[in-house]
Amino acid sequence: MFRLGLIINPLAGIGGSVALKGSDGAETARLALELGAKPRACERALQALLPLQGLEVEVLTWPAEMGADVAINAGFEPRVLGQIESGHTGPEDTERAALALAAAGVDLILFAGGDGTARNICNVLSDRVPVLGVPAGVKIHSGVYAVTPRAAGEIVAMLVRGELVTLADQEVRDIDEEAFRQGRVRAKYYGELLVPQEHRYLQHVKNGAREVEELVLADIAADMVESMLPGVRYVMGSGTTVQAVMQELGLANTLLGVDVVEDGQLIASDCTAEQLLALTESRDSQLVITVIGGQGHIIGRGNQQLSPALLRRIGRDNIHLLASKTKLKALEGRPLIVDSGDPQLDAAFAGLMRITTGYHDAVLYRVADY
Numbered sequence: 001m002f003r004l005g006l007i008i009n010p011l012a013g014i015g016g017s018v019a020l021k022g023s024d025g026a027e028t029a030r031l032a033l034e035l036g037a038k039p040r041a042c043e044r045a046l047q048a049l050l051p052l053q054g055l056e057v058e059v060l061t062w063p064a065e066m067g068a069d070v071a072i073n074a075g076f077e078p079r080v081l082g083q084i085e086s087g088h089t090g091p092e093d094t095e096r097a098a099l100a101l102a103a104a105g106v107d108l109i110l111f112a113g114g115d116g117t118a119r120n121i122c123n124v125l126s127d128r129v130p131v132l133g134v135p136a137g138v139k140i141h142s143g144v145y146a147v148t149p150r151a152a153g154e155i156v157a158m159l160v161r162g163e164l165v166t167l168a169d170q171e172v173r174d175i176d177e178e179a180f181r182q183g184r185v186r187a188k189y190y191g192e193l194l195v196p197q198e199h200r201y202l203q204h205v206k207n208g209a210r211e212v213e214e215l216v217l218a219d220i221a222a223d224m225v226e227s228m229l230p231g232v233r234y235v236m237g238s239g240t241t242v243q244a245v246m247q248e249l250g251l252a253n254t255l256l257g258v259d260v261v262e263d264g265q266l267i268a269s270d271c272t273a274e275q276l277l278a279l280t281e282s283r284d285s286q287l288v289i290t291v292i293g294g295q296g297h298i299i300g301r302g303n304q305q306l307s308p309a310l311l312r313r314i315g316r317d318n319i320h321l322l323a324s325k326t327k328l329k330a331l332e333g334r335p336l337i338v339d340s341g342d343p344q345l346d347a348a349f350a351g352l353m354r355i356t357t358g359y360h361d362a363v364l365y366r367v368a369d370y
Contacts, residue, residue: 002108002160004052005101005129006061006071006078007121009094009113012041012136013304036274040341041136042070044149045112047343048134049074051153055160060104062097065089094120102129108196110156112136115174118144119190122172127194130167132156135339140301143170143202144195147297148339148346151201151370159196170195170202201370216324217241219359221248224288224320233280234261235314237289237303241322245288258305273307280313287314291323291355296331298367299349300339308342316348321355328355328365335368 042065049059049070059078061067064086071078081100084093094113098121101109108130111117114137121131133145134152146152158165169192195202221244228234236242236259246253249264257270260279268279287310292301298321299306311319338349350369356362 001056001058003058003060003104003106004156005098005104005106005109006045006049006059006067007094007097007101007109007111007113007117008041008045008062008065008067008070009111009117009120009136010039010041010065010089012113012117013138014039014041035272041112044136044341045070045110045134046074047149048110048112048146048153048156049076051150051157052160055157057160060101060106062093062100066093066097091116091120095124099124108132108156108159110134110152112149114138114140115142115172118142118172118193119174122191122193125193126191127169130194130196132196135300138302138304140295141173141175144172144193146201147295147337147368148300148370150343154370155196155198155201158198166197167194168197169193170197216326216358217244218248219361220322220324220356221245223356223359223361224322225249227320228261228264229284230263231284232262233267233283233285235259235276235280235285235287235306235310236261237287237306239290239292239302241290241324241327242288245322256302258303271305273305273310276305276310277307277313280310285314286318286320287311288320288322290321291327291331291336293327294330295337296334297337297339300337300341304341306340308340308345311340311345316353319353321353323355323357325357325363328357328363335366337368 053075059071059076061071061078062082063080063084066084066089068078068080094117102125110132112134118133132152132155134149135145146155171192172190224245225248238256243253243255251266254270259269260267289298291298338346340346347369349367352364353367354362355365
């Protein structure tokens with residue numbers, strides 16, 4: 001029987017919906033909860049376990065919200081190790097859990113978290129046991145994560161069924177959250193972990209290289225501005241491509257946040273998920289987003305402010321997706337990914353989607369159904 005270790009960082013990603021751009025540290029988590037953020041890591045871990053139902057899997061995990069509750073909800077009878085102070089978990093709990101599960105001889109550790117969680121596991125495990133991340137954080141720069149929770153479950157299911165899955169070292173990277181909140185991305189290498197690889201399902205390390213296609217970005221921005229309608233509120237996502245649109249409009253921009261524009265004027269800056277819902281209520285609204293370079297995500301990486309409720313309100317047909325052809329070619333044919341936290345909504349995005357790639361220039365590109 002396949003022995004699966006399960007670790008959940010219950011506060012992973014909690015700062016995303018309230019525009020805190022990270023969740024590292026007890027103070028950040030406390031502030032996020034005060035602002036009304038809802039923990040999502042357990043829900044995402046449950047999505048990863050569903051493809052394993054009916055397979056010969058023994059789950060070993062940590063108590064309560066760090067794994068046991070989710071494993072039971074998924075229909076497993078987990079073997080629970082260790083102890084925690086429920087409601088007050090931290091990085092040291094993740095490290096203790098990883099060491100205990102490795103000592104118990106699990107075949108793979110499946111963990112839900114962000115880059116900080118990957119760092120914690122890398123601190124104590126290195127390449128001692130294979131691991132796989134379920135993406136639940138605000139920032140995912142490391143190459144140890146599946147592209148979506150469901151994709152993580154599919155990789156584990158392949159291993160359980162005995163299918164050939166390559167094991168390879170993948171980088172663990174994390175950024176300075178304080179610099180990130182000021183619009184600067186400083187990713188640092190922390191080591192490597194042994195990860196099962198499947199081309200469709202495993203996330204690539206984020207491409208942090210600055211794109212030098214300034215003329216192309218200017219063309220994309222000019223096309224987008226030309227198409228903007230009077231009386232419509234535009235939710236402007238994060239990233240340098242959307243930033244070019246804001247520059248074309250002559251407006252201040254939150255590079256790593258979400259702003260709102262109407263009739264050429266900045267209505268609100270660095271909005272939370274709740275603020276975006278309030279600002280778009282009973283208003284004609286559209287969304288402008290781009291593709292994360294090297295990864296292909298359009299929803300769910302660094303823009304958790306774009307909640308499922310907001311995406312449903314705006315609708316797929318009112319989303320403007322912007323990217324240079326160079327950025328798309330770097331994906332090497334891999335599909336775009338929507339990872340909103342709502343599997344039904346993610347599935348509704350599947351299929352071909354129009355991407356503006358220049359001035360009056362666009363392509364159709366596939367959005368994955370996982």
